[in-house]
Amino acid sequence: MQVSEIQWSKTEKEISRSAFDRAYQREIDSLIQTVTETAKTISDIDQVWQLHDFLSAKRHEIDGKYDYQYSSLIFVFARLVREQWLSIDELEGLEAEKLAKISALVKML
Amino acid sequence: MQVSEIQWSKTEKEISRSAFDRAYQREIDSLIQTVTETAKTISDIDQVWQLHDFLSAKRHEIDGKYDYQYSSLIFVFARLVREQWLSIDELEGLEAEKLAKISALVKML
Numbered sequence: 001m002q003v004s005e006i007q008w009s010k011t012e013k014e015i016s017r018s019a020f021d022r023a024y025q026r027e028i029d030s031l032i033q034t035v036t037e038t039a040k041t042i043s044d045i046d047q048v049w050q051l052h053d054f055l056s057a058k059r060h061e062i063d064g065k066y067d068y069q070y071s072s073l074i075f076v077f078a079r080l081v082r083e084q085w086l087s088i089d090e091l092e093g094l095e096a097e098k099l100a101k102i103s104a105l106v107k108m109l
Numbered sequence: 110m111q112v113s114e115i116q117w118s119k120t121e122k123e124i125s126r127s128a129f130d131r132a133y134q135r136e137i138d139s140l141i142q143t144v145t146e147t148a149k150t151i152s153d154i155d156q157v158w159q160l161h162d163f164l165s166a167k168r169h170e171i172d173g174k175y176d177y178q179y180s181s182l183i184f185v186f187a188r189l190v191r192e193q194w195l196s197i198d199e200l201e202g203l204e205a206e207k208l209a210k211i212s213a214l215v216k217m218l
Contacts, residue, residue, distance in 0.1 A: 028154045035157055039148030045137045048144055052168060055161040 006098065008070050015093040016073055023085040024066050031058060074098060078105030115207065117179050124202040125182060132194040133175050140167060183207060187214030 008016065038051055065079065080086040081102065088106070091099060117125065147160055174188065189195040190211065197215070200208060 032151055032154070032157060035160070036148050036151055039145050042141055042145055045141070048141060048164065049168060051144070052161070052164040055157065055164065059158060059161060 006070070006074065008073075009095075012094050012098075013070075015091065016070075016077075017068070019077070019086055019090045020066070020068055020073075020080075022090065023080045027062065027085050031062075074101050075105065078102050078109060081106050082109045115179070115183065117182075118204075121203050121207075122179075124200065125179075125186075126177070128186070128195055128199045129175070129177055129182075129189075131199065132189045136171065136194050140171075183210050184214065187211045187218060190215050191218040 035051070035055070038054075042048055042051065065076065067076070077086065077091060078101075081088050081091075088099070088103060091102065094102075144160070144164070147163075151157055151160065174185065176185070186195065186200060187210075190197050190200075197208070197212060200211065203211075
């Protein structure tokens with residue numbers, strides 16, 4: 001699958017950017033909620049370091065995942081759909097071949 | 110100052126351990142309070158990463174500081190007094206020479 005050679009129209013770029021930003025915001029909102037809820041229950045130092053470990057992992061994961069490059073966008077969208085930060089419906093307007101590739105990848109992940 | 114050659118009596122060891130543990134608990138309690146208070150005010154992702162940075166620094170600092178070894182205890186106590194996690198009065202019962210060394214170091218830190 002030579003995703004690096006896929007072309008993106010102006011409309012597709014707009015749809016992609018919007019979907020990408022929406023997924024990011026959802027994951028961030030969820031993270032903020034998790035942190036604030038978790039922090040309320042902290043009563044010993046082990047729980048503080050567990051929160052630290054969780055944030056270290058999340059930061060690494062989010063930094064790696066939300067890298068907006070057209071060469072990897074098919075994979076990024078498949079992952080975001082797989083993780084339920086994005087619905088495949090929100091990518092409507094991308095050409096059928098791209099959507100088929102994303103759907104196929106979702107099942108493989 | 111050859112602190113590595115200082116001898117500690119059984120009573121002094123008990124006083125030291127107790128003071129050390131008390132300072133640790135105070136710093137930990139303060140950290141837990143800071144984390145829970147800070148988490149309440151988080152509303153964007155930058156603040157999440159600021160909390161992560163803060164915890165990374167604190168973990169490193171606390172891991173390094175609370176190393177209970179008699180060869181470095183004079184320095185550890187001086188630092189804890191300087192940072193106000195411990196009062197010099199709580200070390201009462203250590204021999205005068207040790208207390209004088211700790212007090213001298215507090216002024217140098």
